[in-house]
Amino acid sequence: MEVTAAHRGGAGTPLVLLHGFTDTWRTWTPILPELEAHHEVFAPTLPGHHGGAPLPASFSWETMLPEVERLLDDAGIERAHLVGNSLGGWLALALAARGRAVSVVGLCPAGGWEHDTPEARRVRRLFLRMHYSSQYGRRQMKMVAARPRLRRAALREIIARPDRLSAADAYSLMQGAANCAVTLEVLEASKTQHFDELEPFDAPVRIAWGTRDRVLPPKRYSARLHRILPDAEFIDLPNLGHLPHWDDPALVSRTILEFTSRVDAQRGAAAGTAS
DSSP, rough: OOOOOOOOOOSSSSSSEEEEEEGGGGTTTHHHHHTTTTSEEEEEOOOOTTTTOOOOSOHHHHHHHHHHHHHHTTTOOSSEEEETTHHHHHHHHHHTTTTOOEEEEEEEEESSSOOHHHHHHHHHHHHHHHHHHHHHHHGGGGHHSSHHHHHHHHHHTTSOOOSSSHHHHHHHHHHHHHHHHHHHHHHHHHTTOOOOOOOOOSSSSEEEEETOOOOHHHHHHOOHHHHHHHTTTEETTTOOOOSSSHHHHHHHHHHHHHHHHHHHHHHHHHHHOOO
16 A cells, blocks of 8 residues: 655654545645654555555445544554645544544635535536546656646646646656546545535634635635634635645645644643643
8 A cells, every 4th residue: 555654753743644536645745844844744545546545345434534544543643633635625624523633724625515516516527527538648648747738738727836846746646646446436426425514623723725726616615614614714825726735835834834833832831721
C-alpha cells in the first residue's frame, strides 16, 4: 500500500492530511516541508484510491469512514489536527464528529451541497467526464504532462495555476485519477447516498476555499456547511483553485499553521489554568 510513513517533524500535536476524491497522498508534496517543520505529519492514501488499500466492501460512508479511522489507529494517532481537501475535507469533519480531531481545516471541502439538487447532479457529471477523459487519455498522459500548453488544458478545472506544476507532478495527479479503483462506484452510490448529518463536536473548524474553484465553486457548494457548522471560520483563498495547495503552497501552509498554532496555544493555556 502506497502511503507516507508518519513524517517526523515538529514535536507538536500530530497533523493528518486527507486528500480528495481520485487523488493520492502525493498531492500534499508542495506543503509537506513547511508542515513537517511544526508537526508530525501523517498523509495516507485513502482506501480504494491509487496506491491505497482496497475497500473491504462496496463503497458507502459506513465502509469508508471506519477504514480511514483504521489508518489513524495503525499510525498510533488517537486525535490530531485534521486537514482535508475536497472529499478529505468532509472525512475530516466526519472524523471530528467521532472525537478524532483537535481541530479541522477543510480546503474546498465536499459536503456543502444538498442531495438530489442541480449541484449534486453537476458535480457527479463533472467527475464522470473527468474519469472517462483520464481513461481515454491513458497512453498520452506522460506526453500531456510534459507539454506546458497541454498540461494547462488538462488541469485547468482543478488547479487555477497549472503552469506552476512540474511535468512529474502533473503526471502524478493524472495517474492518481486514472487509477482510482472506486471512481465509478462512488459516483453511482452518490445517486442515493449523501453526506450524513454530523453529530455535534467541539473541535474548532476553519474552512478555506479557493475563489477560483471550478469543481466546487464556493457560492454554490458551501451553503450546507454554513448551516451545519455555524461556529466555523470561513475564509477565502484569493485566486486559488480546487487544489489550492498546488496554486500557492506558502499561503495554504500559513492558512493551516496559523490555525493549528492558535488552537494549540489555546489548549495549552486551558491546561495551565486547569492545573
